[in-house]
Amino acid sequence: MKNAMNKPSHHCRRFVSKPLTRRQMLAQSACGFGALAAAVLLEENTASAGSTGPGLVLHHPPKATSVIFLYMDGGVSQVDSFDPKPRLAQDAGKHPRQLFKVDATQFDAVGNLLPSPWKFKQYGQSGTPVSDLFPCVGSVVDELAVIRSMTSEFSEHTNANFFLHTGSGLQGRPSMGAWTTYGLGSESKNLPGFIVINGGLVPPGGLDTFTNGFLPATYQGSVFKPNAAGMSNVQPLEKSVNLQRAKLDLARQLDKHFSGRLSGDDSPPDVLESAIANQELAWRMQAEVPGLLDISSETTATQRAYGLEAGHPQTRIFAAECLLARRMVERGVRFVELTCPDGNGDRWDQHGNLRDGHSKNALSVDQPIAALISDLKERGLLDTTLVVWTGEFGRTPFAQGGDGRDHNPQSFSMWMAGGGIKGGVVVGATDDYGYRVVEKKCTVHDLHATMLHLLGIDHTKLTHRFSGRNMRLTDVYGNIIRDVIA
Numbered sequence: 001m002k003n004a005m006n007k008p009s010h011h012c013r014r015f016v017s018k019p020l021t022r023r024q025m026l027a028q029s030a031c032g033f034g035a036l037a038a039a040v041l042l043e044e045n046t047a048s049a050g051s052t053g054p055g056l057v058l059h060h061p062p063k064a065t066s067v068i069f070l071y072m073d074g075g076v077s078q079v080d081s082f083d084p085k086p087r088l089a090q091d092a093g094k095h096p097r098q099l100f101k102v103d104a105t106q107f108d109a110v111g112n113l114l115p116s117p118w119k120f121k122q123y124g125q126s127g128t129p130v131s132d133l134f135p136c137v138g139s140v141v142d143e144l145a146v147i148r149s150m151t152s153e154f155s156e157h158t159n160a161n162f163f164l165h166t167g168s169g170l171q172g173r174p175s176m177g178a179w180t181t182y183g184l185g186s187e188s189k190n191l192p193g194f195i196v197i198n199g200g201l202v203p204p205g206g207l208d209t210f211t212n213g214f215l216p217a218t219y220q221g222s223v224f225k226p227n228a229a230g231m232s233n234v235q236p237l238e239k240s241v242n243l244q245r246a247k248l249d250l251a252r253q254l255d256k257h258f259s260g261r262l263s264g265d266d267s268p269p270d271v272l273e274s275a276i277a278n279q280e281l282a283w284r285m286q287a288e289v290p291g292l293l294d295i296s297s298e299t300t301a302t303q304r305a306y307g308l309e310a311g312h313p314q315t316r317i318f319a320a321e322c323l324l325a326r327r328m329v330e331r332g333v334r335f336v337e338l339t340c341p342d343g344n345g346d347r348w349d350q351h352g353n354l355r356d357g358h359s360k361n362a363l364s365v366d367q368p369i370a371a372l373i374s375d376l377k378e379r380g381l382l383d384t385t386l387v388v389w390t391g392e393f394g395r396t397p398f399a400q401g402g403d404g405r406d407h408n409p410q411s412f413s414m415w416m417a418g419g420g421i422k423g424g425v426v427v428g429a430t431d432d433y434g435y436r437v438v439e440k441k442c443t444v445h446d447l448h449a450t451m452l453h454l455l456g457i458d459h460t461k462l463t464h465r466f467s468g469r470n471m472r473l474t475d476v477y478g479n480i481i482r483d484v485i486a
Contacts, residue, residue, distance in 0.1 A: 057183040062456030063486070064386040064419025065187070066329040067180065069337040070369060072361075073203045074157070074347030077395035077405050078413040079434040080116045080358060083148045084129050087432040088397055089115040096398040100435065105406040106155050107351065111399030113433065117355050126424030133362040136370035142424040143373055143382070144415040145484035149428020149437040152393040152409035152444060157204040157349070160392035160409065164444055165209045167473045174213035174464075176448055177335035179473040181219045183462045184455060187332030190288035192222040192281065194335045195328060197321045199226060199314075200342030203392075210337065214466040217274035218281075221337065226320035230293040252276050292331065295323055302375065307367040314364035317341035322368040326375055329385050340364070348391055352404035373417055382418045386454050390414035390447075397433040410436045414447075420454040422486040442481055449478035454485070 079085050092115045096102050102110055118131040123138035128146060130138035137144075154160040159169040166173035174182070177194035186193030196210050203209050210221030224230050255276050295303065303309065307319035318341050325336045340347055341364050350357035369389065376382040394412025395405035411430045417423065429439035449459040452473065459478050463470035 056185055057462060058456040059458040059461055060453075060456055062419075062454065063384075064454045065384045066333065066419075067177075067335045067386045067388065067451065067455070068325045068329065068372070069177070069335070070365070070387065070389040071203070071337055071339055072348050072365070072389065072391040073161075073201050073340045074349035074361075075160075075391040075393045075395055075407060075412065076348045076361075077116075077350075077354070077358065078148065078408075078411060078430070079395070079397050080118055080354070081131050081133055082129075082146050082413040082415065083411075083430060083434050084120040084131070085116070085397065085430075085432065085434045088113055088434070091433075096433070096435075100431070100433065102398075103410065105396065105400070107400060107406055109400045109406065110396075111401060113397060114354075114399040114403070114405065124424060128424060128426055133358060134366050136366045140370050140373045140417075143377065143417045143421075144423060145417070145421050145425045145427060146413060146415045147427045147442055147481065147484065148411070148413050148430055149440050150390070150394075150412050150414050150442045150444075150447065151437055152412070155393065155407045155409045157392065157407075160407075161203045161205040161209050164390070164392045166211075166213065167445060167448055167475055171205070171208050172211070172213055173471075174215045174219070174473070175210045175221060176451065176473060177210065177221050177337060178212040178215050178219040179462065180335045180452070180455060182215050182464070183452075183457050184334055186334050189332075190281075190284040191292070191328065191331055191333050192285075193333065194219060194221045194337075195333055196221040196223045196337045196339065197226055197324055198223050199317050199321050199339050201340045201347055203339065214471070215464060217271065218277045224293075224324070226317060226324055228293055230289055248279060251279060288331075292327055293324070295320070295327070298323065305375070306371040310367065312360075312363050314341040314343050314360070315367060317343075318364050319368040319371070322372040326372060326379075326381070329376075329381060330379075350395075350404050351400050351406065352402075354404050376418065384419050386419040386421065386451065387417045388414070388447075388451065389416075394434075397435050408435065416450075416484055420486055421484055425484065427481065427483045440483070443477065445474045445478035446481050448473050450481045450484065453480045 079088060091099065091113050093112050095112055096110065116131065118133050120129040120131050121138065122129050124142035126142050128141045128144070130141055152160050152163060154163050154169050162171060162173070163169045165175045181193035207223070210223070212220035303323070306323045307315045308323070310316050310319065318338070321338045325338060328336050340361065344357065344360040344364060346357055348358065348361050373382065373387065376385055376387070391412065394408040396408045400406040411434065427440055428437060428442060430436060431438050452459040452462065459472065459474045463472045
């Protein structure tokens with residue numbers, strides 16, 4: 001061989017001088033097979049961290065790795081659930097304006113003080129009082145940190161729902177589930193990181209309650225139903241796997257080509273990359289979802305404990321939601337939100353007929369929630385799963401009409417359990433009538449900051465550049481609720 005100067009040169013010797021036997025080939029390429037497997041594993045880990053976001057963002061060691069958010073749509077009455085007020089019974093029938101300042105209400109129908117129709121009992125070693133609405137939840141109360149001093153900035157359902165889920169009362173901001181998966185990605189390669197199990201009641205505000213907002217579309221909430229079908233198009237429509245794969249590859253190739261042509265614009269390529277990622281995830285979900293939704297593998301005792309054999313139809317619906325939520329976090333889903341079942345007459349929004357509405361709604365969720373807490377604990381999952389129970393606001397201690405309660409953003413009760421939570425504690429206090437917070441006031445921003453903290457995220461550092469500034473779930477607010485952290 002000669003070089004450019006027409007002089008002999010030595011070969012690099014990076015070639016095989018003679019054919020290899022099969023034994024020699026396997027011996028010399030064995031390390032290459034290992035490297036190939038390692039590359040695949042590294043690619044999967046990178047993908048699970050979120051390829052279009054910051055990936056796995058841990059600012060400190062996490063206490064929880066996943067969240068199950070039990071959303072009590074409509075606003076549970078705090079004085080009928082977790083905040084007993086004997087003074088209501090003592091002053092029953094008196095008009096509240098004789099006793100304290102009353103703010104403008106949603107419907108401006110301020111009636112007399114209305115005592116709770118349910119009795120309270122102390123449960124567990126902590127002695128935390130819980131009303132007769134929730135006897136099953138009472139049985140696991142030592143796992144709960146009850147916050148009696150939560151507040152909202154909105155007294156109307158739609159704005160309050162947006163505020164609770166996104167930290168803003170306006171439409172279009174990313175949901176807390178989207179922010180969580182944006183920061184941490186998903187531990188599951190074959191399932192979305194953020195799943196909403198729709199029991200039948202989509203909150204006021206619609207699916208934008210679970211939106212990705214200005215974050216990439218890979219972080220939007222994927223809506224499942226608590227039945228065998230689960231979601232549309234889970235079963236492939238193509239006659240063969242190869243045909244479906246070929247169509248998906250063609251779509252990906254076209255999207256990649258189009259994305260390259262728009263490389264000068266920041267937004268469209270990002271949108272296209274998210275679409276490609278979602279198409280690939282949908283492909284993998286077709287193999288994963290049927291097994292996830294098949295609860296026949298669960299023992300009869302487990303199904304019965306959750307309430308799948310309950311006489312009340314809505315209990316069976318929410319039981320399926322809770323059981324699926326446990327199965328999802330087992331498979332690495334980062335954030336699971338459950339909505340209330342339809343069919344009880346209304347959500348937790350009893351402007352009239354309080355006893356009937358709250359009784360039916362509580363009957364639907366009480367047994368399944370207690371079973372979920374117990375099941376997570378028994379399987380060793382409660383230590384790493386943060387369970388949050390709340391509505392968007394509370395109810396007034398005085399009546400609307402004769403037997404209902406109006407919206408009350410001044411105070412409401414909620415609870416947290418599991419990953420990093422100190423069980424058997426009560427945080428904050430309201431006045432003698434349960435109307436306003438008088439001790440350790442908490443805000444929705446504080447709740448979000450605490451949830452992210454338990455997941456290992458500093459809420460002030462998880463940001464996304466949008467509309468000229470760095471946006472975050474807690475906006476410019478939020479303090480960690482230290483009293484609930486173990």
